[in-house]
Amino acid sequence: MSLQESLAWRYATKKFDSSKKIDADKLNNLLQTVKLAPSSYGLQHYEIVVVEDAAVRERLKEAAYGQSQLTDASQVIVFAAETKIDEEYVKNYISETAAMRQMDREKLADFEKTILGAISRQSDEQKLNWSHKQAYLALGVLIGAASELGIDNCPMEGYDGGKFDEILGLKEKGLTTSVIVTIGYRAEDDQYGKLAKVRKKDEDLFIRI
């Protein structure tokens, strides 16, 4: 199926079949695709938490107002934004880039300066919003990739982010929850899968100049 057909097939899954699990190869395939998502300057301002532990998921469910996807889906994926995009983060990134491209770090001096300039002009709050937006971009890639693999998915924003951070121990890792998505396989009786998809009409969505 094309990505377009895959996205037409998908819907925000409300009820997962809790007996069906995504196998390890498929999950890895999905994660390796998401890893290729682009980000500002390539900084990848987030980490991706894959939660399978049943007890942890029970607690997450409570922090997500009891929504059943948290425990019924095969996995809960939490995009967690980096809260500290500072000089050290950038310097490490430049060093990694030089190593991966087997080039002299000096050749990246202008690029490094550009990034350091960009972060110095932003407040902590602006940088966090910037990180969150990169996480959403990667979420868009994940939704496409999952749907292509026949994996049902439900991106979710209805949860207590502070509690998520606490349960997952994110704060001490310099991270905070951006957005989550539950992945797995739809229950056959999920009525939401049978509803017509609602999207803006072309003339309300697209402007041609």
Place this chain on the structure above:
Amino acid sequence: MSLQESLAWRYATKKFDSSKKIDADKLNNLLQTVKLAPSSYGLQHYEIVVVEDAAVRERLKEAAYGQSQLTDASQVIVFAAETKIDEEYVKNYISETAAMRQMDREKLADFEKTILGAISRQSDEQKLNWSHKQAYLALGVLIGAASELGIDNCPMEGYDGGKFDEILGLKEKGLTTSVIVTIGYRAEDDQYGKLAKVRKKDEDLFIRI
């Protein structure tokens, strides 16, 4: 190619071949795929501006610090966030949903109340950030879809958003620039296309719980 292979093929195109244009069918295919991107409550808090006009693109280029992609790419796509997510916007959305699903509007009363509650709890700034994040999610879908179609792409954040809004007449439409992406075909001598892709190592990107 799978989405993973397509994303491995793509890179942030710095130099487009200005003689190559994306044909109308392919562009429409791309836009129809992006249209399927999910959003919070399905609200699609953005519009998508497709800019082809040469004179407008010259002005956008100036507002993007002279970056050549603005004029050399086949099209410039601007994701523009809705600045006014209010009761009227939600009511229209619910009416559209009822019409598309051929159901009684009354049956959506709870859903409508939930969305109205969610927007009433947010300041204008929070709602705008929320809109921006949905636009980034759709950008992630666009990047995947373009790459699958063999369309090169370069998401960009380096521009004066205020000037973009002015040039494109977005303010009077209740919109403001979220993020842009240039699409087209890479110039054969774009050296950036030949560099190894830099991504976090699995152990730095993924956390398993």
